[in-house]
Amino acid sequence: MHPRRPASTLAERWTMVDGVDIFYRESVNPPDARVITHLHGFGLSGRYLLPTAELLADEFHTLVPDLPGFGRSAKPRNVALDIPDLAHAAARFLDAKDIAKTSLVGNSMGCPVIVEFARRYPERIDRAVLVSPAGGLHNQPLRRAVGQLARDGGREPRKMVGVATPDYLRFGVPSTFKMFRALTQYPSLQRLLELKVPTLVVLGTRDPLLPGPARIKEIAAQDENHVLIVVLDGAAHAINFSHPAELAHVIRLFMDDRPIVDVPGSPRTRIIELHRGANHPEAREEKS
Structure with missing residues (x-):
């Protein structure tokens, strides 16, 4: 028999957070490596975030937890977690890992969790990467969100079904x-506009869970501070799974305040900068 292939190149580990068993994945890096923590979306585990997380693990101390009640992590007893609770759980997870500060990369529901984390623990977040933010008026009521998710399912890679289905069934x-x-x-929108850390928002042109380009530009115009908005042409909602090379490339550039450009030598997906706040670090450099 062939040995079982590891589910990830990251180490699979467990820790205890407020009396709840938490499953997570972690890279092995030098002690001085910058920390990036990846937060998953609604009903899912961190498994679908791994394609992007693994590409960043050579440079960054990479953590991919399953938040309490999601994936392989246990559910708190008799507690229905909300967004502030999940942000608190993320902070307590970092406490368990003895990590004082991190950059956060989230997809879908993970984005409002990051925004709340930044509001509650501003001293503990370095940078925020919000990929396909979800939870606004465009996703209400539930029947509309279900329809959007159904349309998105046909736009994602087939392998995403095999990854997502067990997570959704487990979530219940x-x-x-x-x-x-x-x-x-x-x-979510109000909290996003209140962010005080450098923030990258990554959107896909084929994401049915997001409003149209006109609404996105209208929202972007309300922010002149730290937000950089980038669009991946042809991507849907689960960009961390479907376009890991492009997303990891953009994140690396953002983390180092370098200009956002296409992946060298790759014609697969155009990367389009849609908006840059006047006070974004790179914008300030261009002015000087």
């Missing part, structure tokens, strides 16, 4: 209704 219908209510009640 009751948890889905409770978490959706908590997600849609969270003031």
